[in-house]
Amino acid sequence: MKFSKTAMMVVAGGMLASTLVMAQQKATSERQAQFAIDTRQAVLTLLGSNMAPLAGMLKREIPYSQELVQKNASRLVQLAHMLPDTFMVDTSEIDIETEALDGIWKNKADFDAKTQAFIEAAEALAAVSQDGNEGAVKQAIGAVGKTCGGCHDVYRAD
Amino acid sequence: MARRQLVWDGPTRLFHWLLVASLIALWATAKYEYEELHVQLGYGVTGLLIFRILWGFFGTRHARFGNFLPSPAAVWRYARGWLGLGQHQHYFGHNPLGAIMVFVMLILLGVQVATGLFTEGDIWSGAWQHTVSGETSRWLRSIHVLNFDIILIAVALHIAAVFAYLLLKKTDLISPMFSGKKPVREREPGEFIAHSAWLRALIIAVVVAAFVYWLVVIAPPTPEPAYYF
DSSP states (O other): OOOOOOHHHHHHHHHHHHHHHHSSSSSOOHHHHHHHHHHHHHHHHHHHHHHHHHHHHHHTTSSOHHHHHHHHHHHHHHHHHHHHHHTTOTTTTTTTOSBBOOOHHHHHHHHHHHHHHHHHHHHHHHHHHHHHHHHHHHHHHHHHHHHHHHHHHHHHOO | OEEEEOOOOHHHHHHHHHHHHHHHHHHHHHHHHHHHHHHHHHHHHHHHHHHHHHHHHHHOOOOOOGGGGHHHHHHHHHHHHHHHHHOOOOOOOEEEEEEEEHHHHHHHHHHHHHHHOOOOSOOOOOGGGGGHHHHHHOOOOOHHHHHHHHHHHHHHHHHHHHHHHHHHSOOOOOOOHHHHHOOOOOTTTTTOOOOOOOOHHHHHHHHHHHHHHHHEEEESOOOOOGGOO
């Protein structure tokens, strides 16, 4: 297959743009920081709302439904992949209200390892929810929960 | 060997050792993230604590708070005596310094179970966690975490004191906590207890268990359906 010159340029341009966006940067204005924080909180809120019924099943507060686990797990995977991106903008030096602790950007490698662990736990849950038994699925839900808390314990303000 | 008679009733000793086991298990389940077990053990300690408070009013002689409320004067006199600055006083039940530790420990444990009820976990939370804001819950959680360190310090002091009695005063306080019995040093009628009052303890334990069940299962409002979509 032969790509047109225009298409090649669009792809190259897109790749360049994405590297610019992906690179970690310090927020330079309150406006920029606020947008980063809003996006972060939006993703985390949706992670929370999609996780809540799964936790509810674990606690036997609502009936177990593997269809619902499949649906929410696939959403968790998508959102999980967005999560590291929303922390690319370092808001630690802007005086603004956020529960994100400065350590996120001071220990970025550790933070990244923790978000990666979360992504992998969400992917494992999505996989096991396809054909796994209830016990295995519940175990995978618990594993996702641990990766949420593992990060909150260290990088979220009390 | 001197004759030994009952000082610590069975329910008090059972409370003490169940609390020790529970605290170790609570530490381990927090560290290794067995949340469900941690929460359930916490409810268990809630029950133990309420039982001990009631036993402080309805228990046997040396378990009753009224019989070992430490007055500042008694604490002063006892501490001086302990250090050799006066007559070392012998107590069959809690001595005034030990009494302070009993009350401090009960208060610390009270703070611990109360904050735990509102603490949010990864999956499992305290039974009342969803009734407060996330901000309040996390604030109470931070107290829960900090207060445990204070409990550890109190436990360390308690154990250090027991060994100080053993090594410096040649007084064994440990085996009476298992057997309930202390050697009779002189004739002091009324200091020892006749029996452990097991039946009374059992009745109180049943009432406490019912109360804890109400507190953590029946009383907390059901989480809003909005949590589940």
